[in-house]
Amino acid sequence: MEIAEILNFTVPLSDITLESVVLAVLVAIIGWIVVKVLTSAFTKMLSRASNLPALVIEFLVRFFSVLLYVILALIVLATLGFDVSSMVLGLSAVIGLILGFGLQDTITNLAAGVWVAAFRxxxxxxxxxxxxxxxxxxxxxxxxxxxxxxxxxxxxxxxxxxxxxxxxxSTRMDTRRTEVKVGVAYDSDLDTAIRVATDLMTAHKAVLPLPGPEVVVTELADSSVNLSLRAWTKTSDFWGVQWDLTRDVVRAFKEAGIEIPFPQVDVHLDRMQ
Incomplete structure (x- = not known):
């Protein structure tokens, strides 16, 4: 059997020839390579020619890539002999019908993605x-x-x-204020507690000198006078400072003789005569 006869062989139950199948496969392979190249070039162009943030660039590249793959799929179908124009019209009608019955959320998510990428x-x-x-x-x-x-x-x-x-x-700003809450007993020297807590924050190497650290009395609770240790630090150091102050304030208060009380309730029993 000659090559021409093989290529003219028709797939059963269709008008698709083996030649068109081979050509469609070649178009798909070459098109896939072209899409990768164009996507890479588009990414580099956006990165070099604009000041767009990485998030916006990633969103645009994804959208561009999907669009190219849809075009490639239509070209492959046209190579196989399908009527792409009628297919596009039919697909548009189906999409319109689906949108009318239940894809409002999809369109909303798509529009929201554009706004999120744009306004950041x-x-x-x-x-x-x-x-x-x-x-x-x-x-x-x-x-x-x-x-x-x-x-x-x-x-x-x-x-x-x-x-x-x-x-x-939590990480958009360069600095953040950390806050550690601790209670001291009512009979403790409150001024000493505030001074010890302030010295503790000032001595921490990751606590910023400006704005300066401060200790605020926040509540007169049932069993304790509650203090809030507030210190500013770089955002990258936030959790380290938070954990260090929470741990070290217990030791510092213990060394200074300041009691951190347990919750307690006084119960008075009266004898019946």
Whole structure:
């Protein structure tokens, strides 16, 4: 059998020839390579020619990549002999019907993803809390935002929830104020307790001198006078300072003879005559 006859062989139950199948495979392979090259070039162009943040660049690259793959799929189908124009019209009608019945949330997530990438309430690498969920932002996709929790739990949040909820960004600012709460007994020397706590914060190498650390009396509780140790530090040092002060204030108060009381209740019993 000659090569021409082999290539003209028609796939059963269709008008697709073996030649068109081979050509479609070649188009798919070459197109896949072209998409990779164009995506890489688009990424480099955005990185060099603009001051866009990494999160926005990643979002645009993903959108561009999806668009190219859709075009490639249509070209492959056209190579196989399908009527792409009628397919696009039919697909558009189906998409319109689906949108009318239940893809409003999808469009909302898509639009929210654009707004999140443009206005940047969160950015890649930042530690945020969204709707009670905390984690480090790894990426913002077309439909969802991805977070990684400290215990290595991976979380995907719909973009509409990110855009429509208050976002607590713990790492956007260069500095943060840490706060450690501790109670002292009512018969303790309050001035001494404040001085010891202030000296403890001042001596910590990661505590910033300005604004200076301060100790505030926050509450006269049932069993203790509650103090709040407040110190400013670099955001990268926040948790280290928080943990150090929480641990060291116990030792410092013990050495100074300041009691940290247990919760207690006085019960009085009256004898019946």
């Amino acid at each position: 309430p969160i950015d890649k690498g930042e530690y945020v809390e969204v709707n009670g969920i905390s984690g480090t932002v790894t990426s913002v996709g077309i439909m969802a935002t991805e977070l990684l929790k400290p215990d290595n739990t991976y979380i995907t949040i719909p973009n509409s929830l990110v855009w429509g909820s208050p976002v607590i960004n």
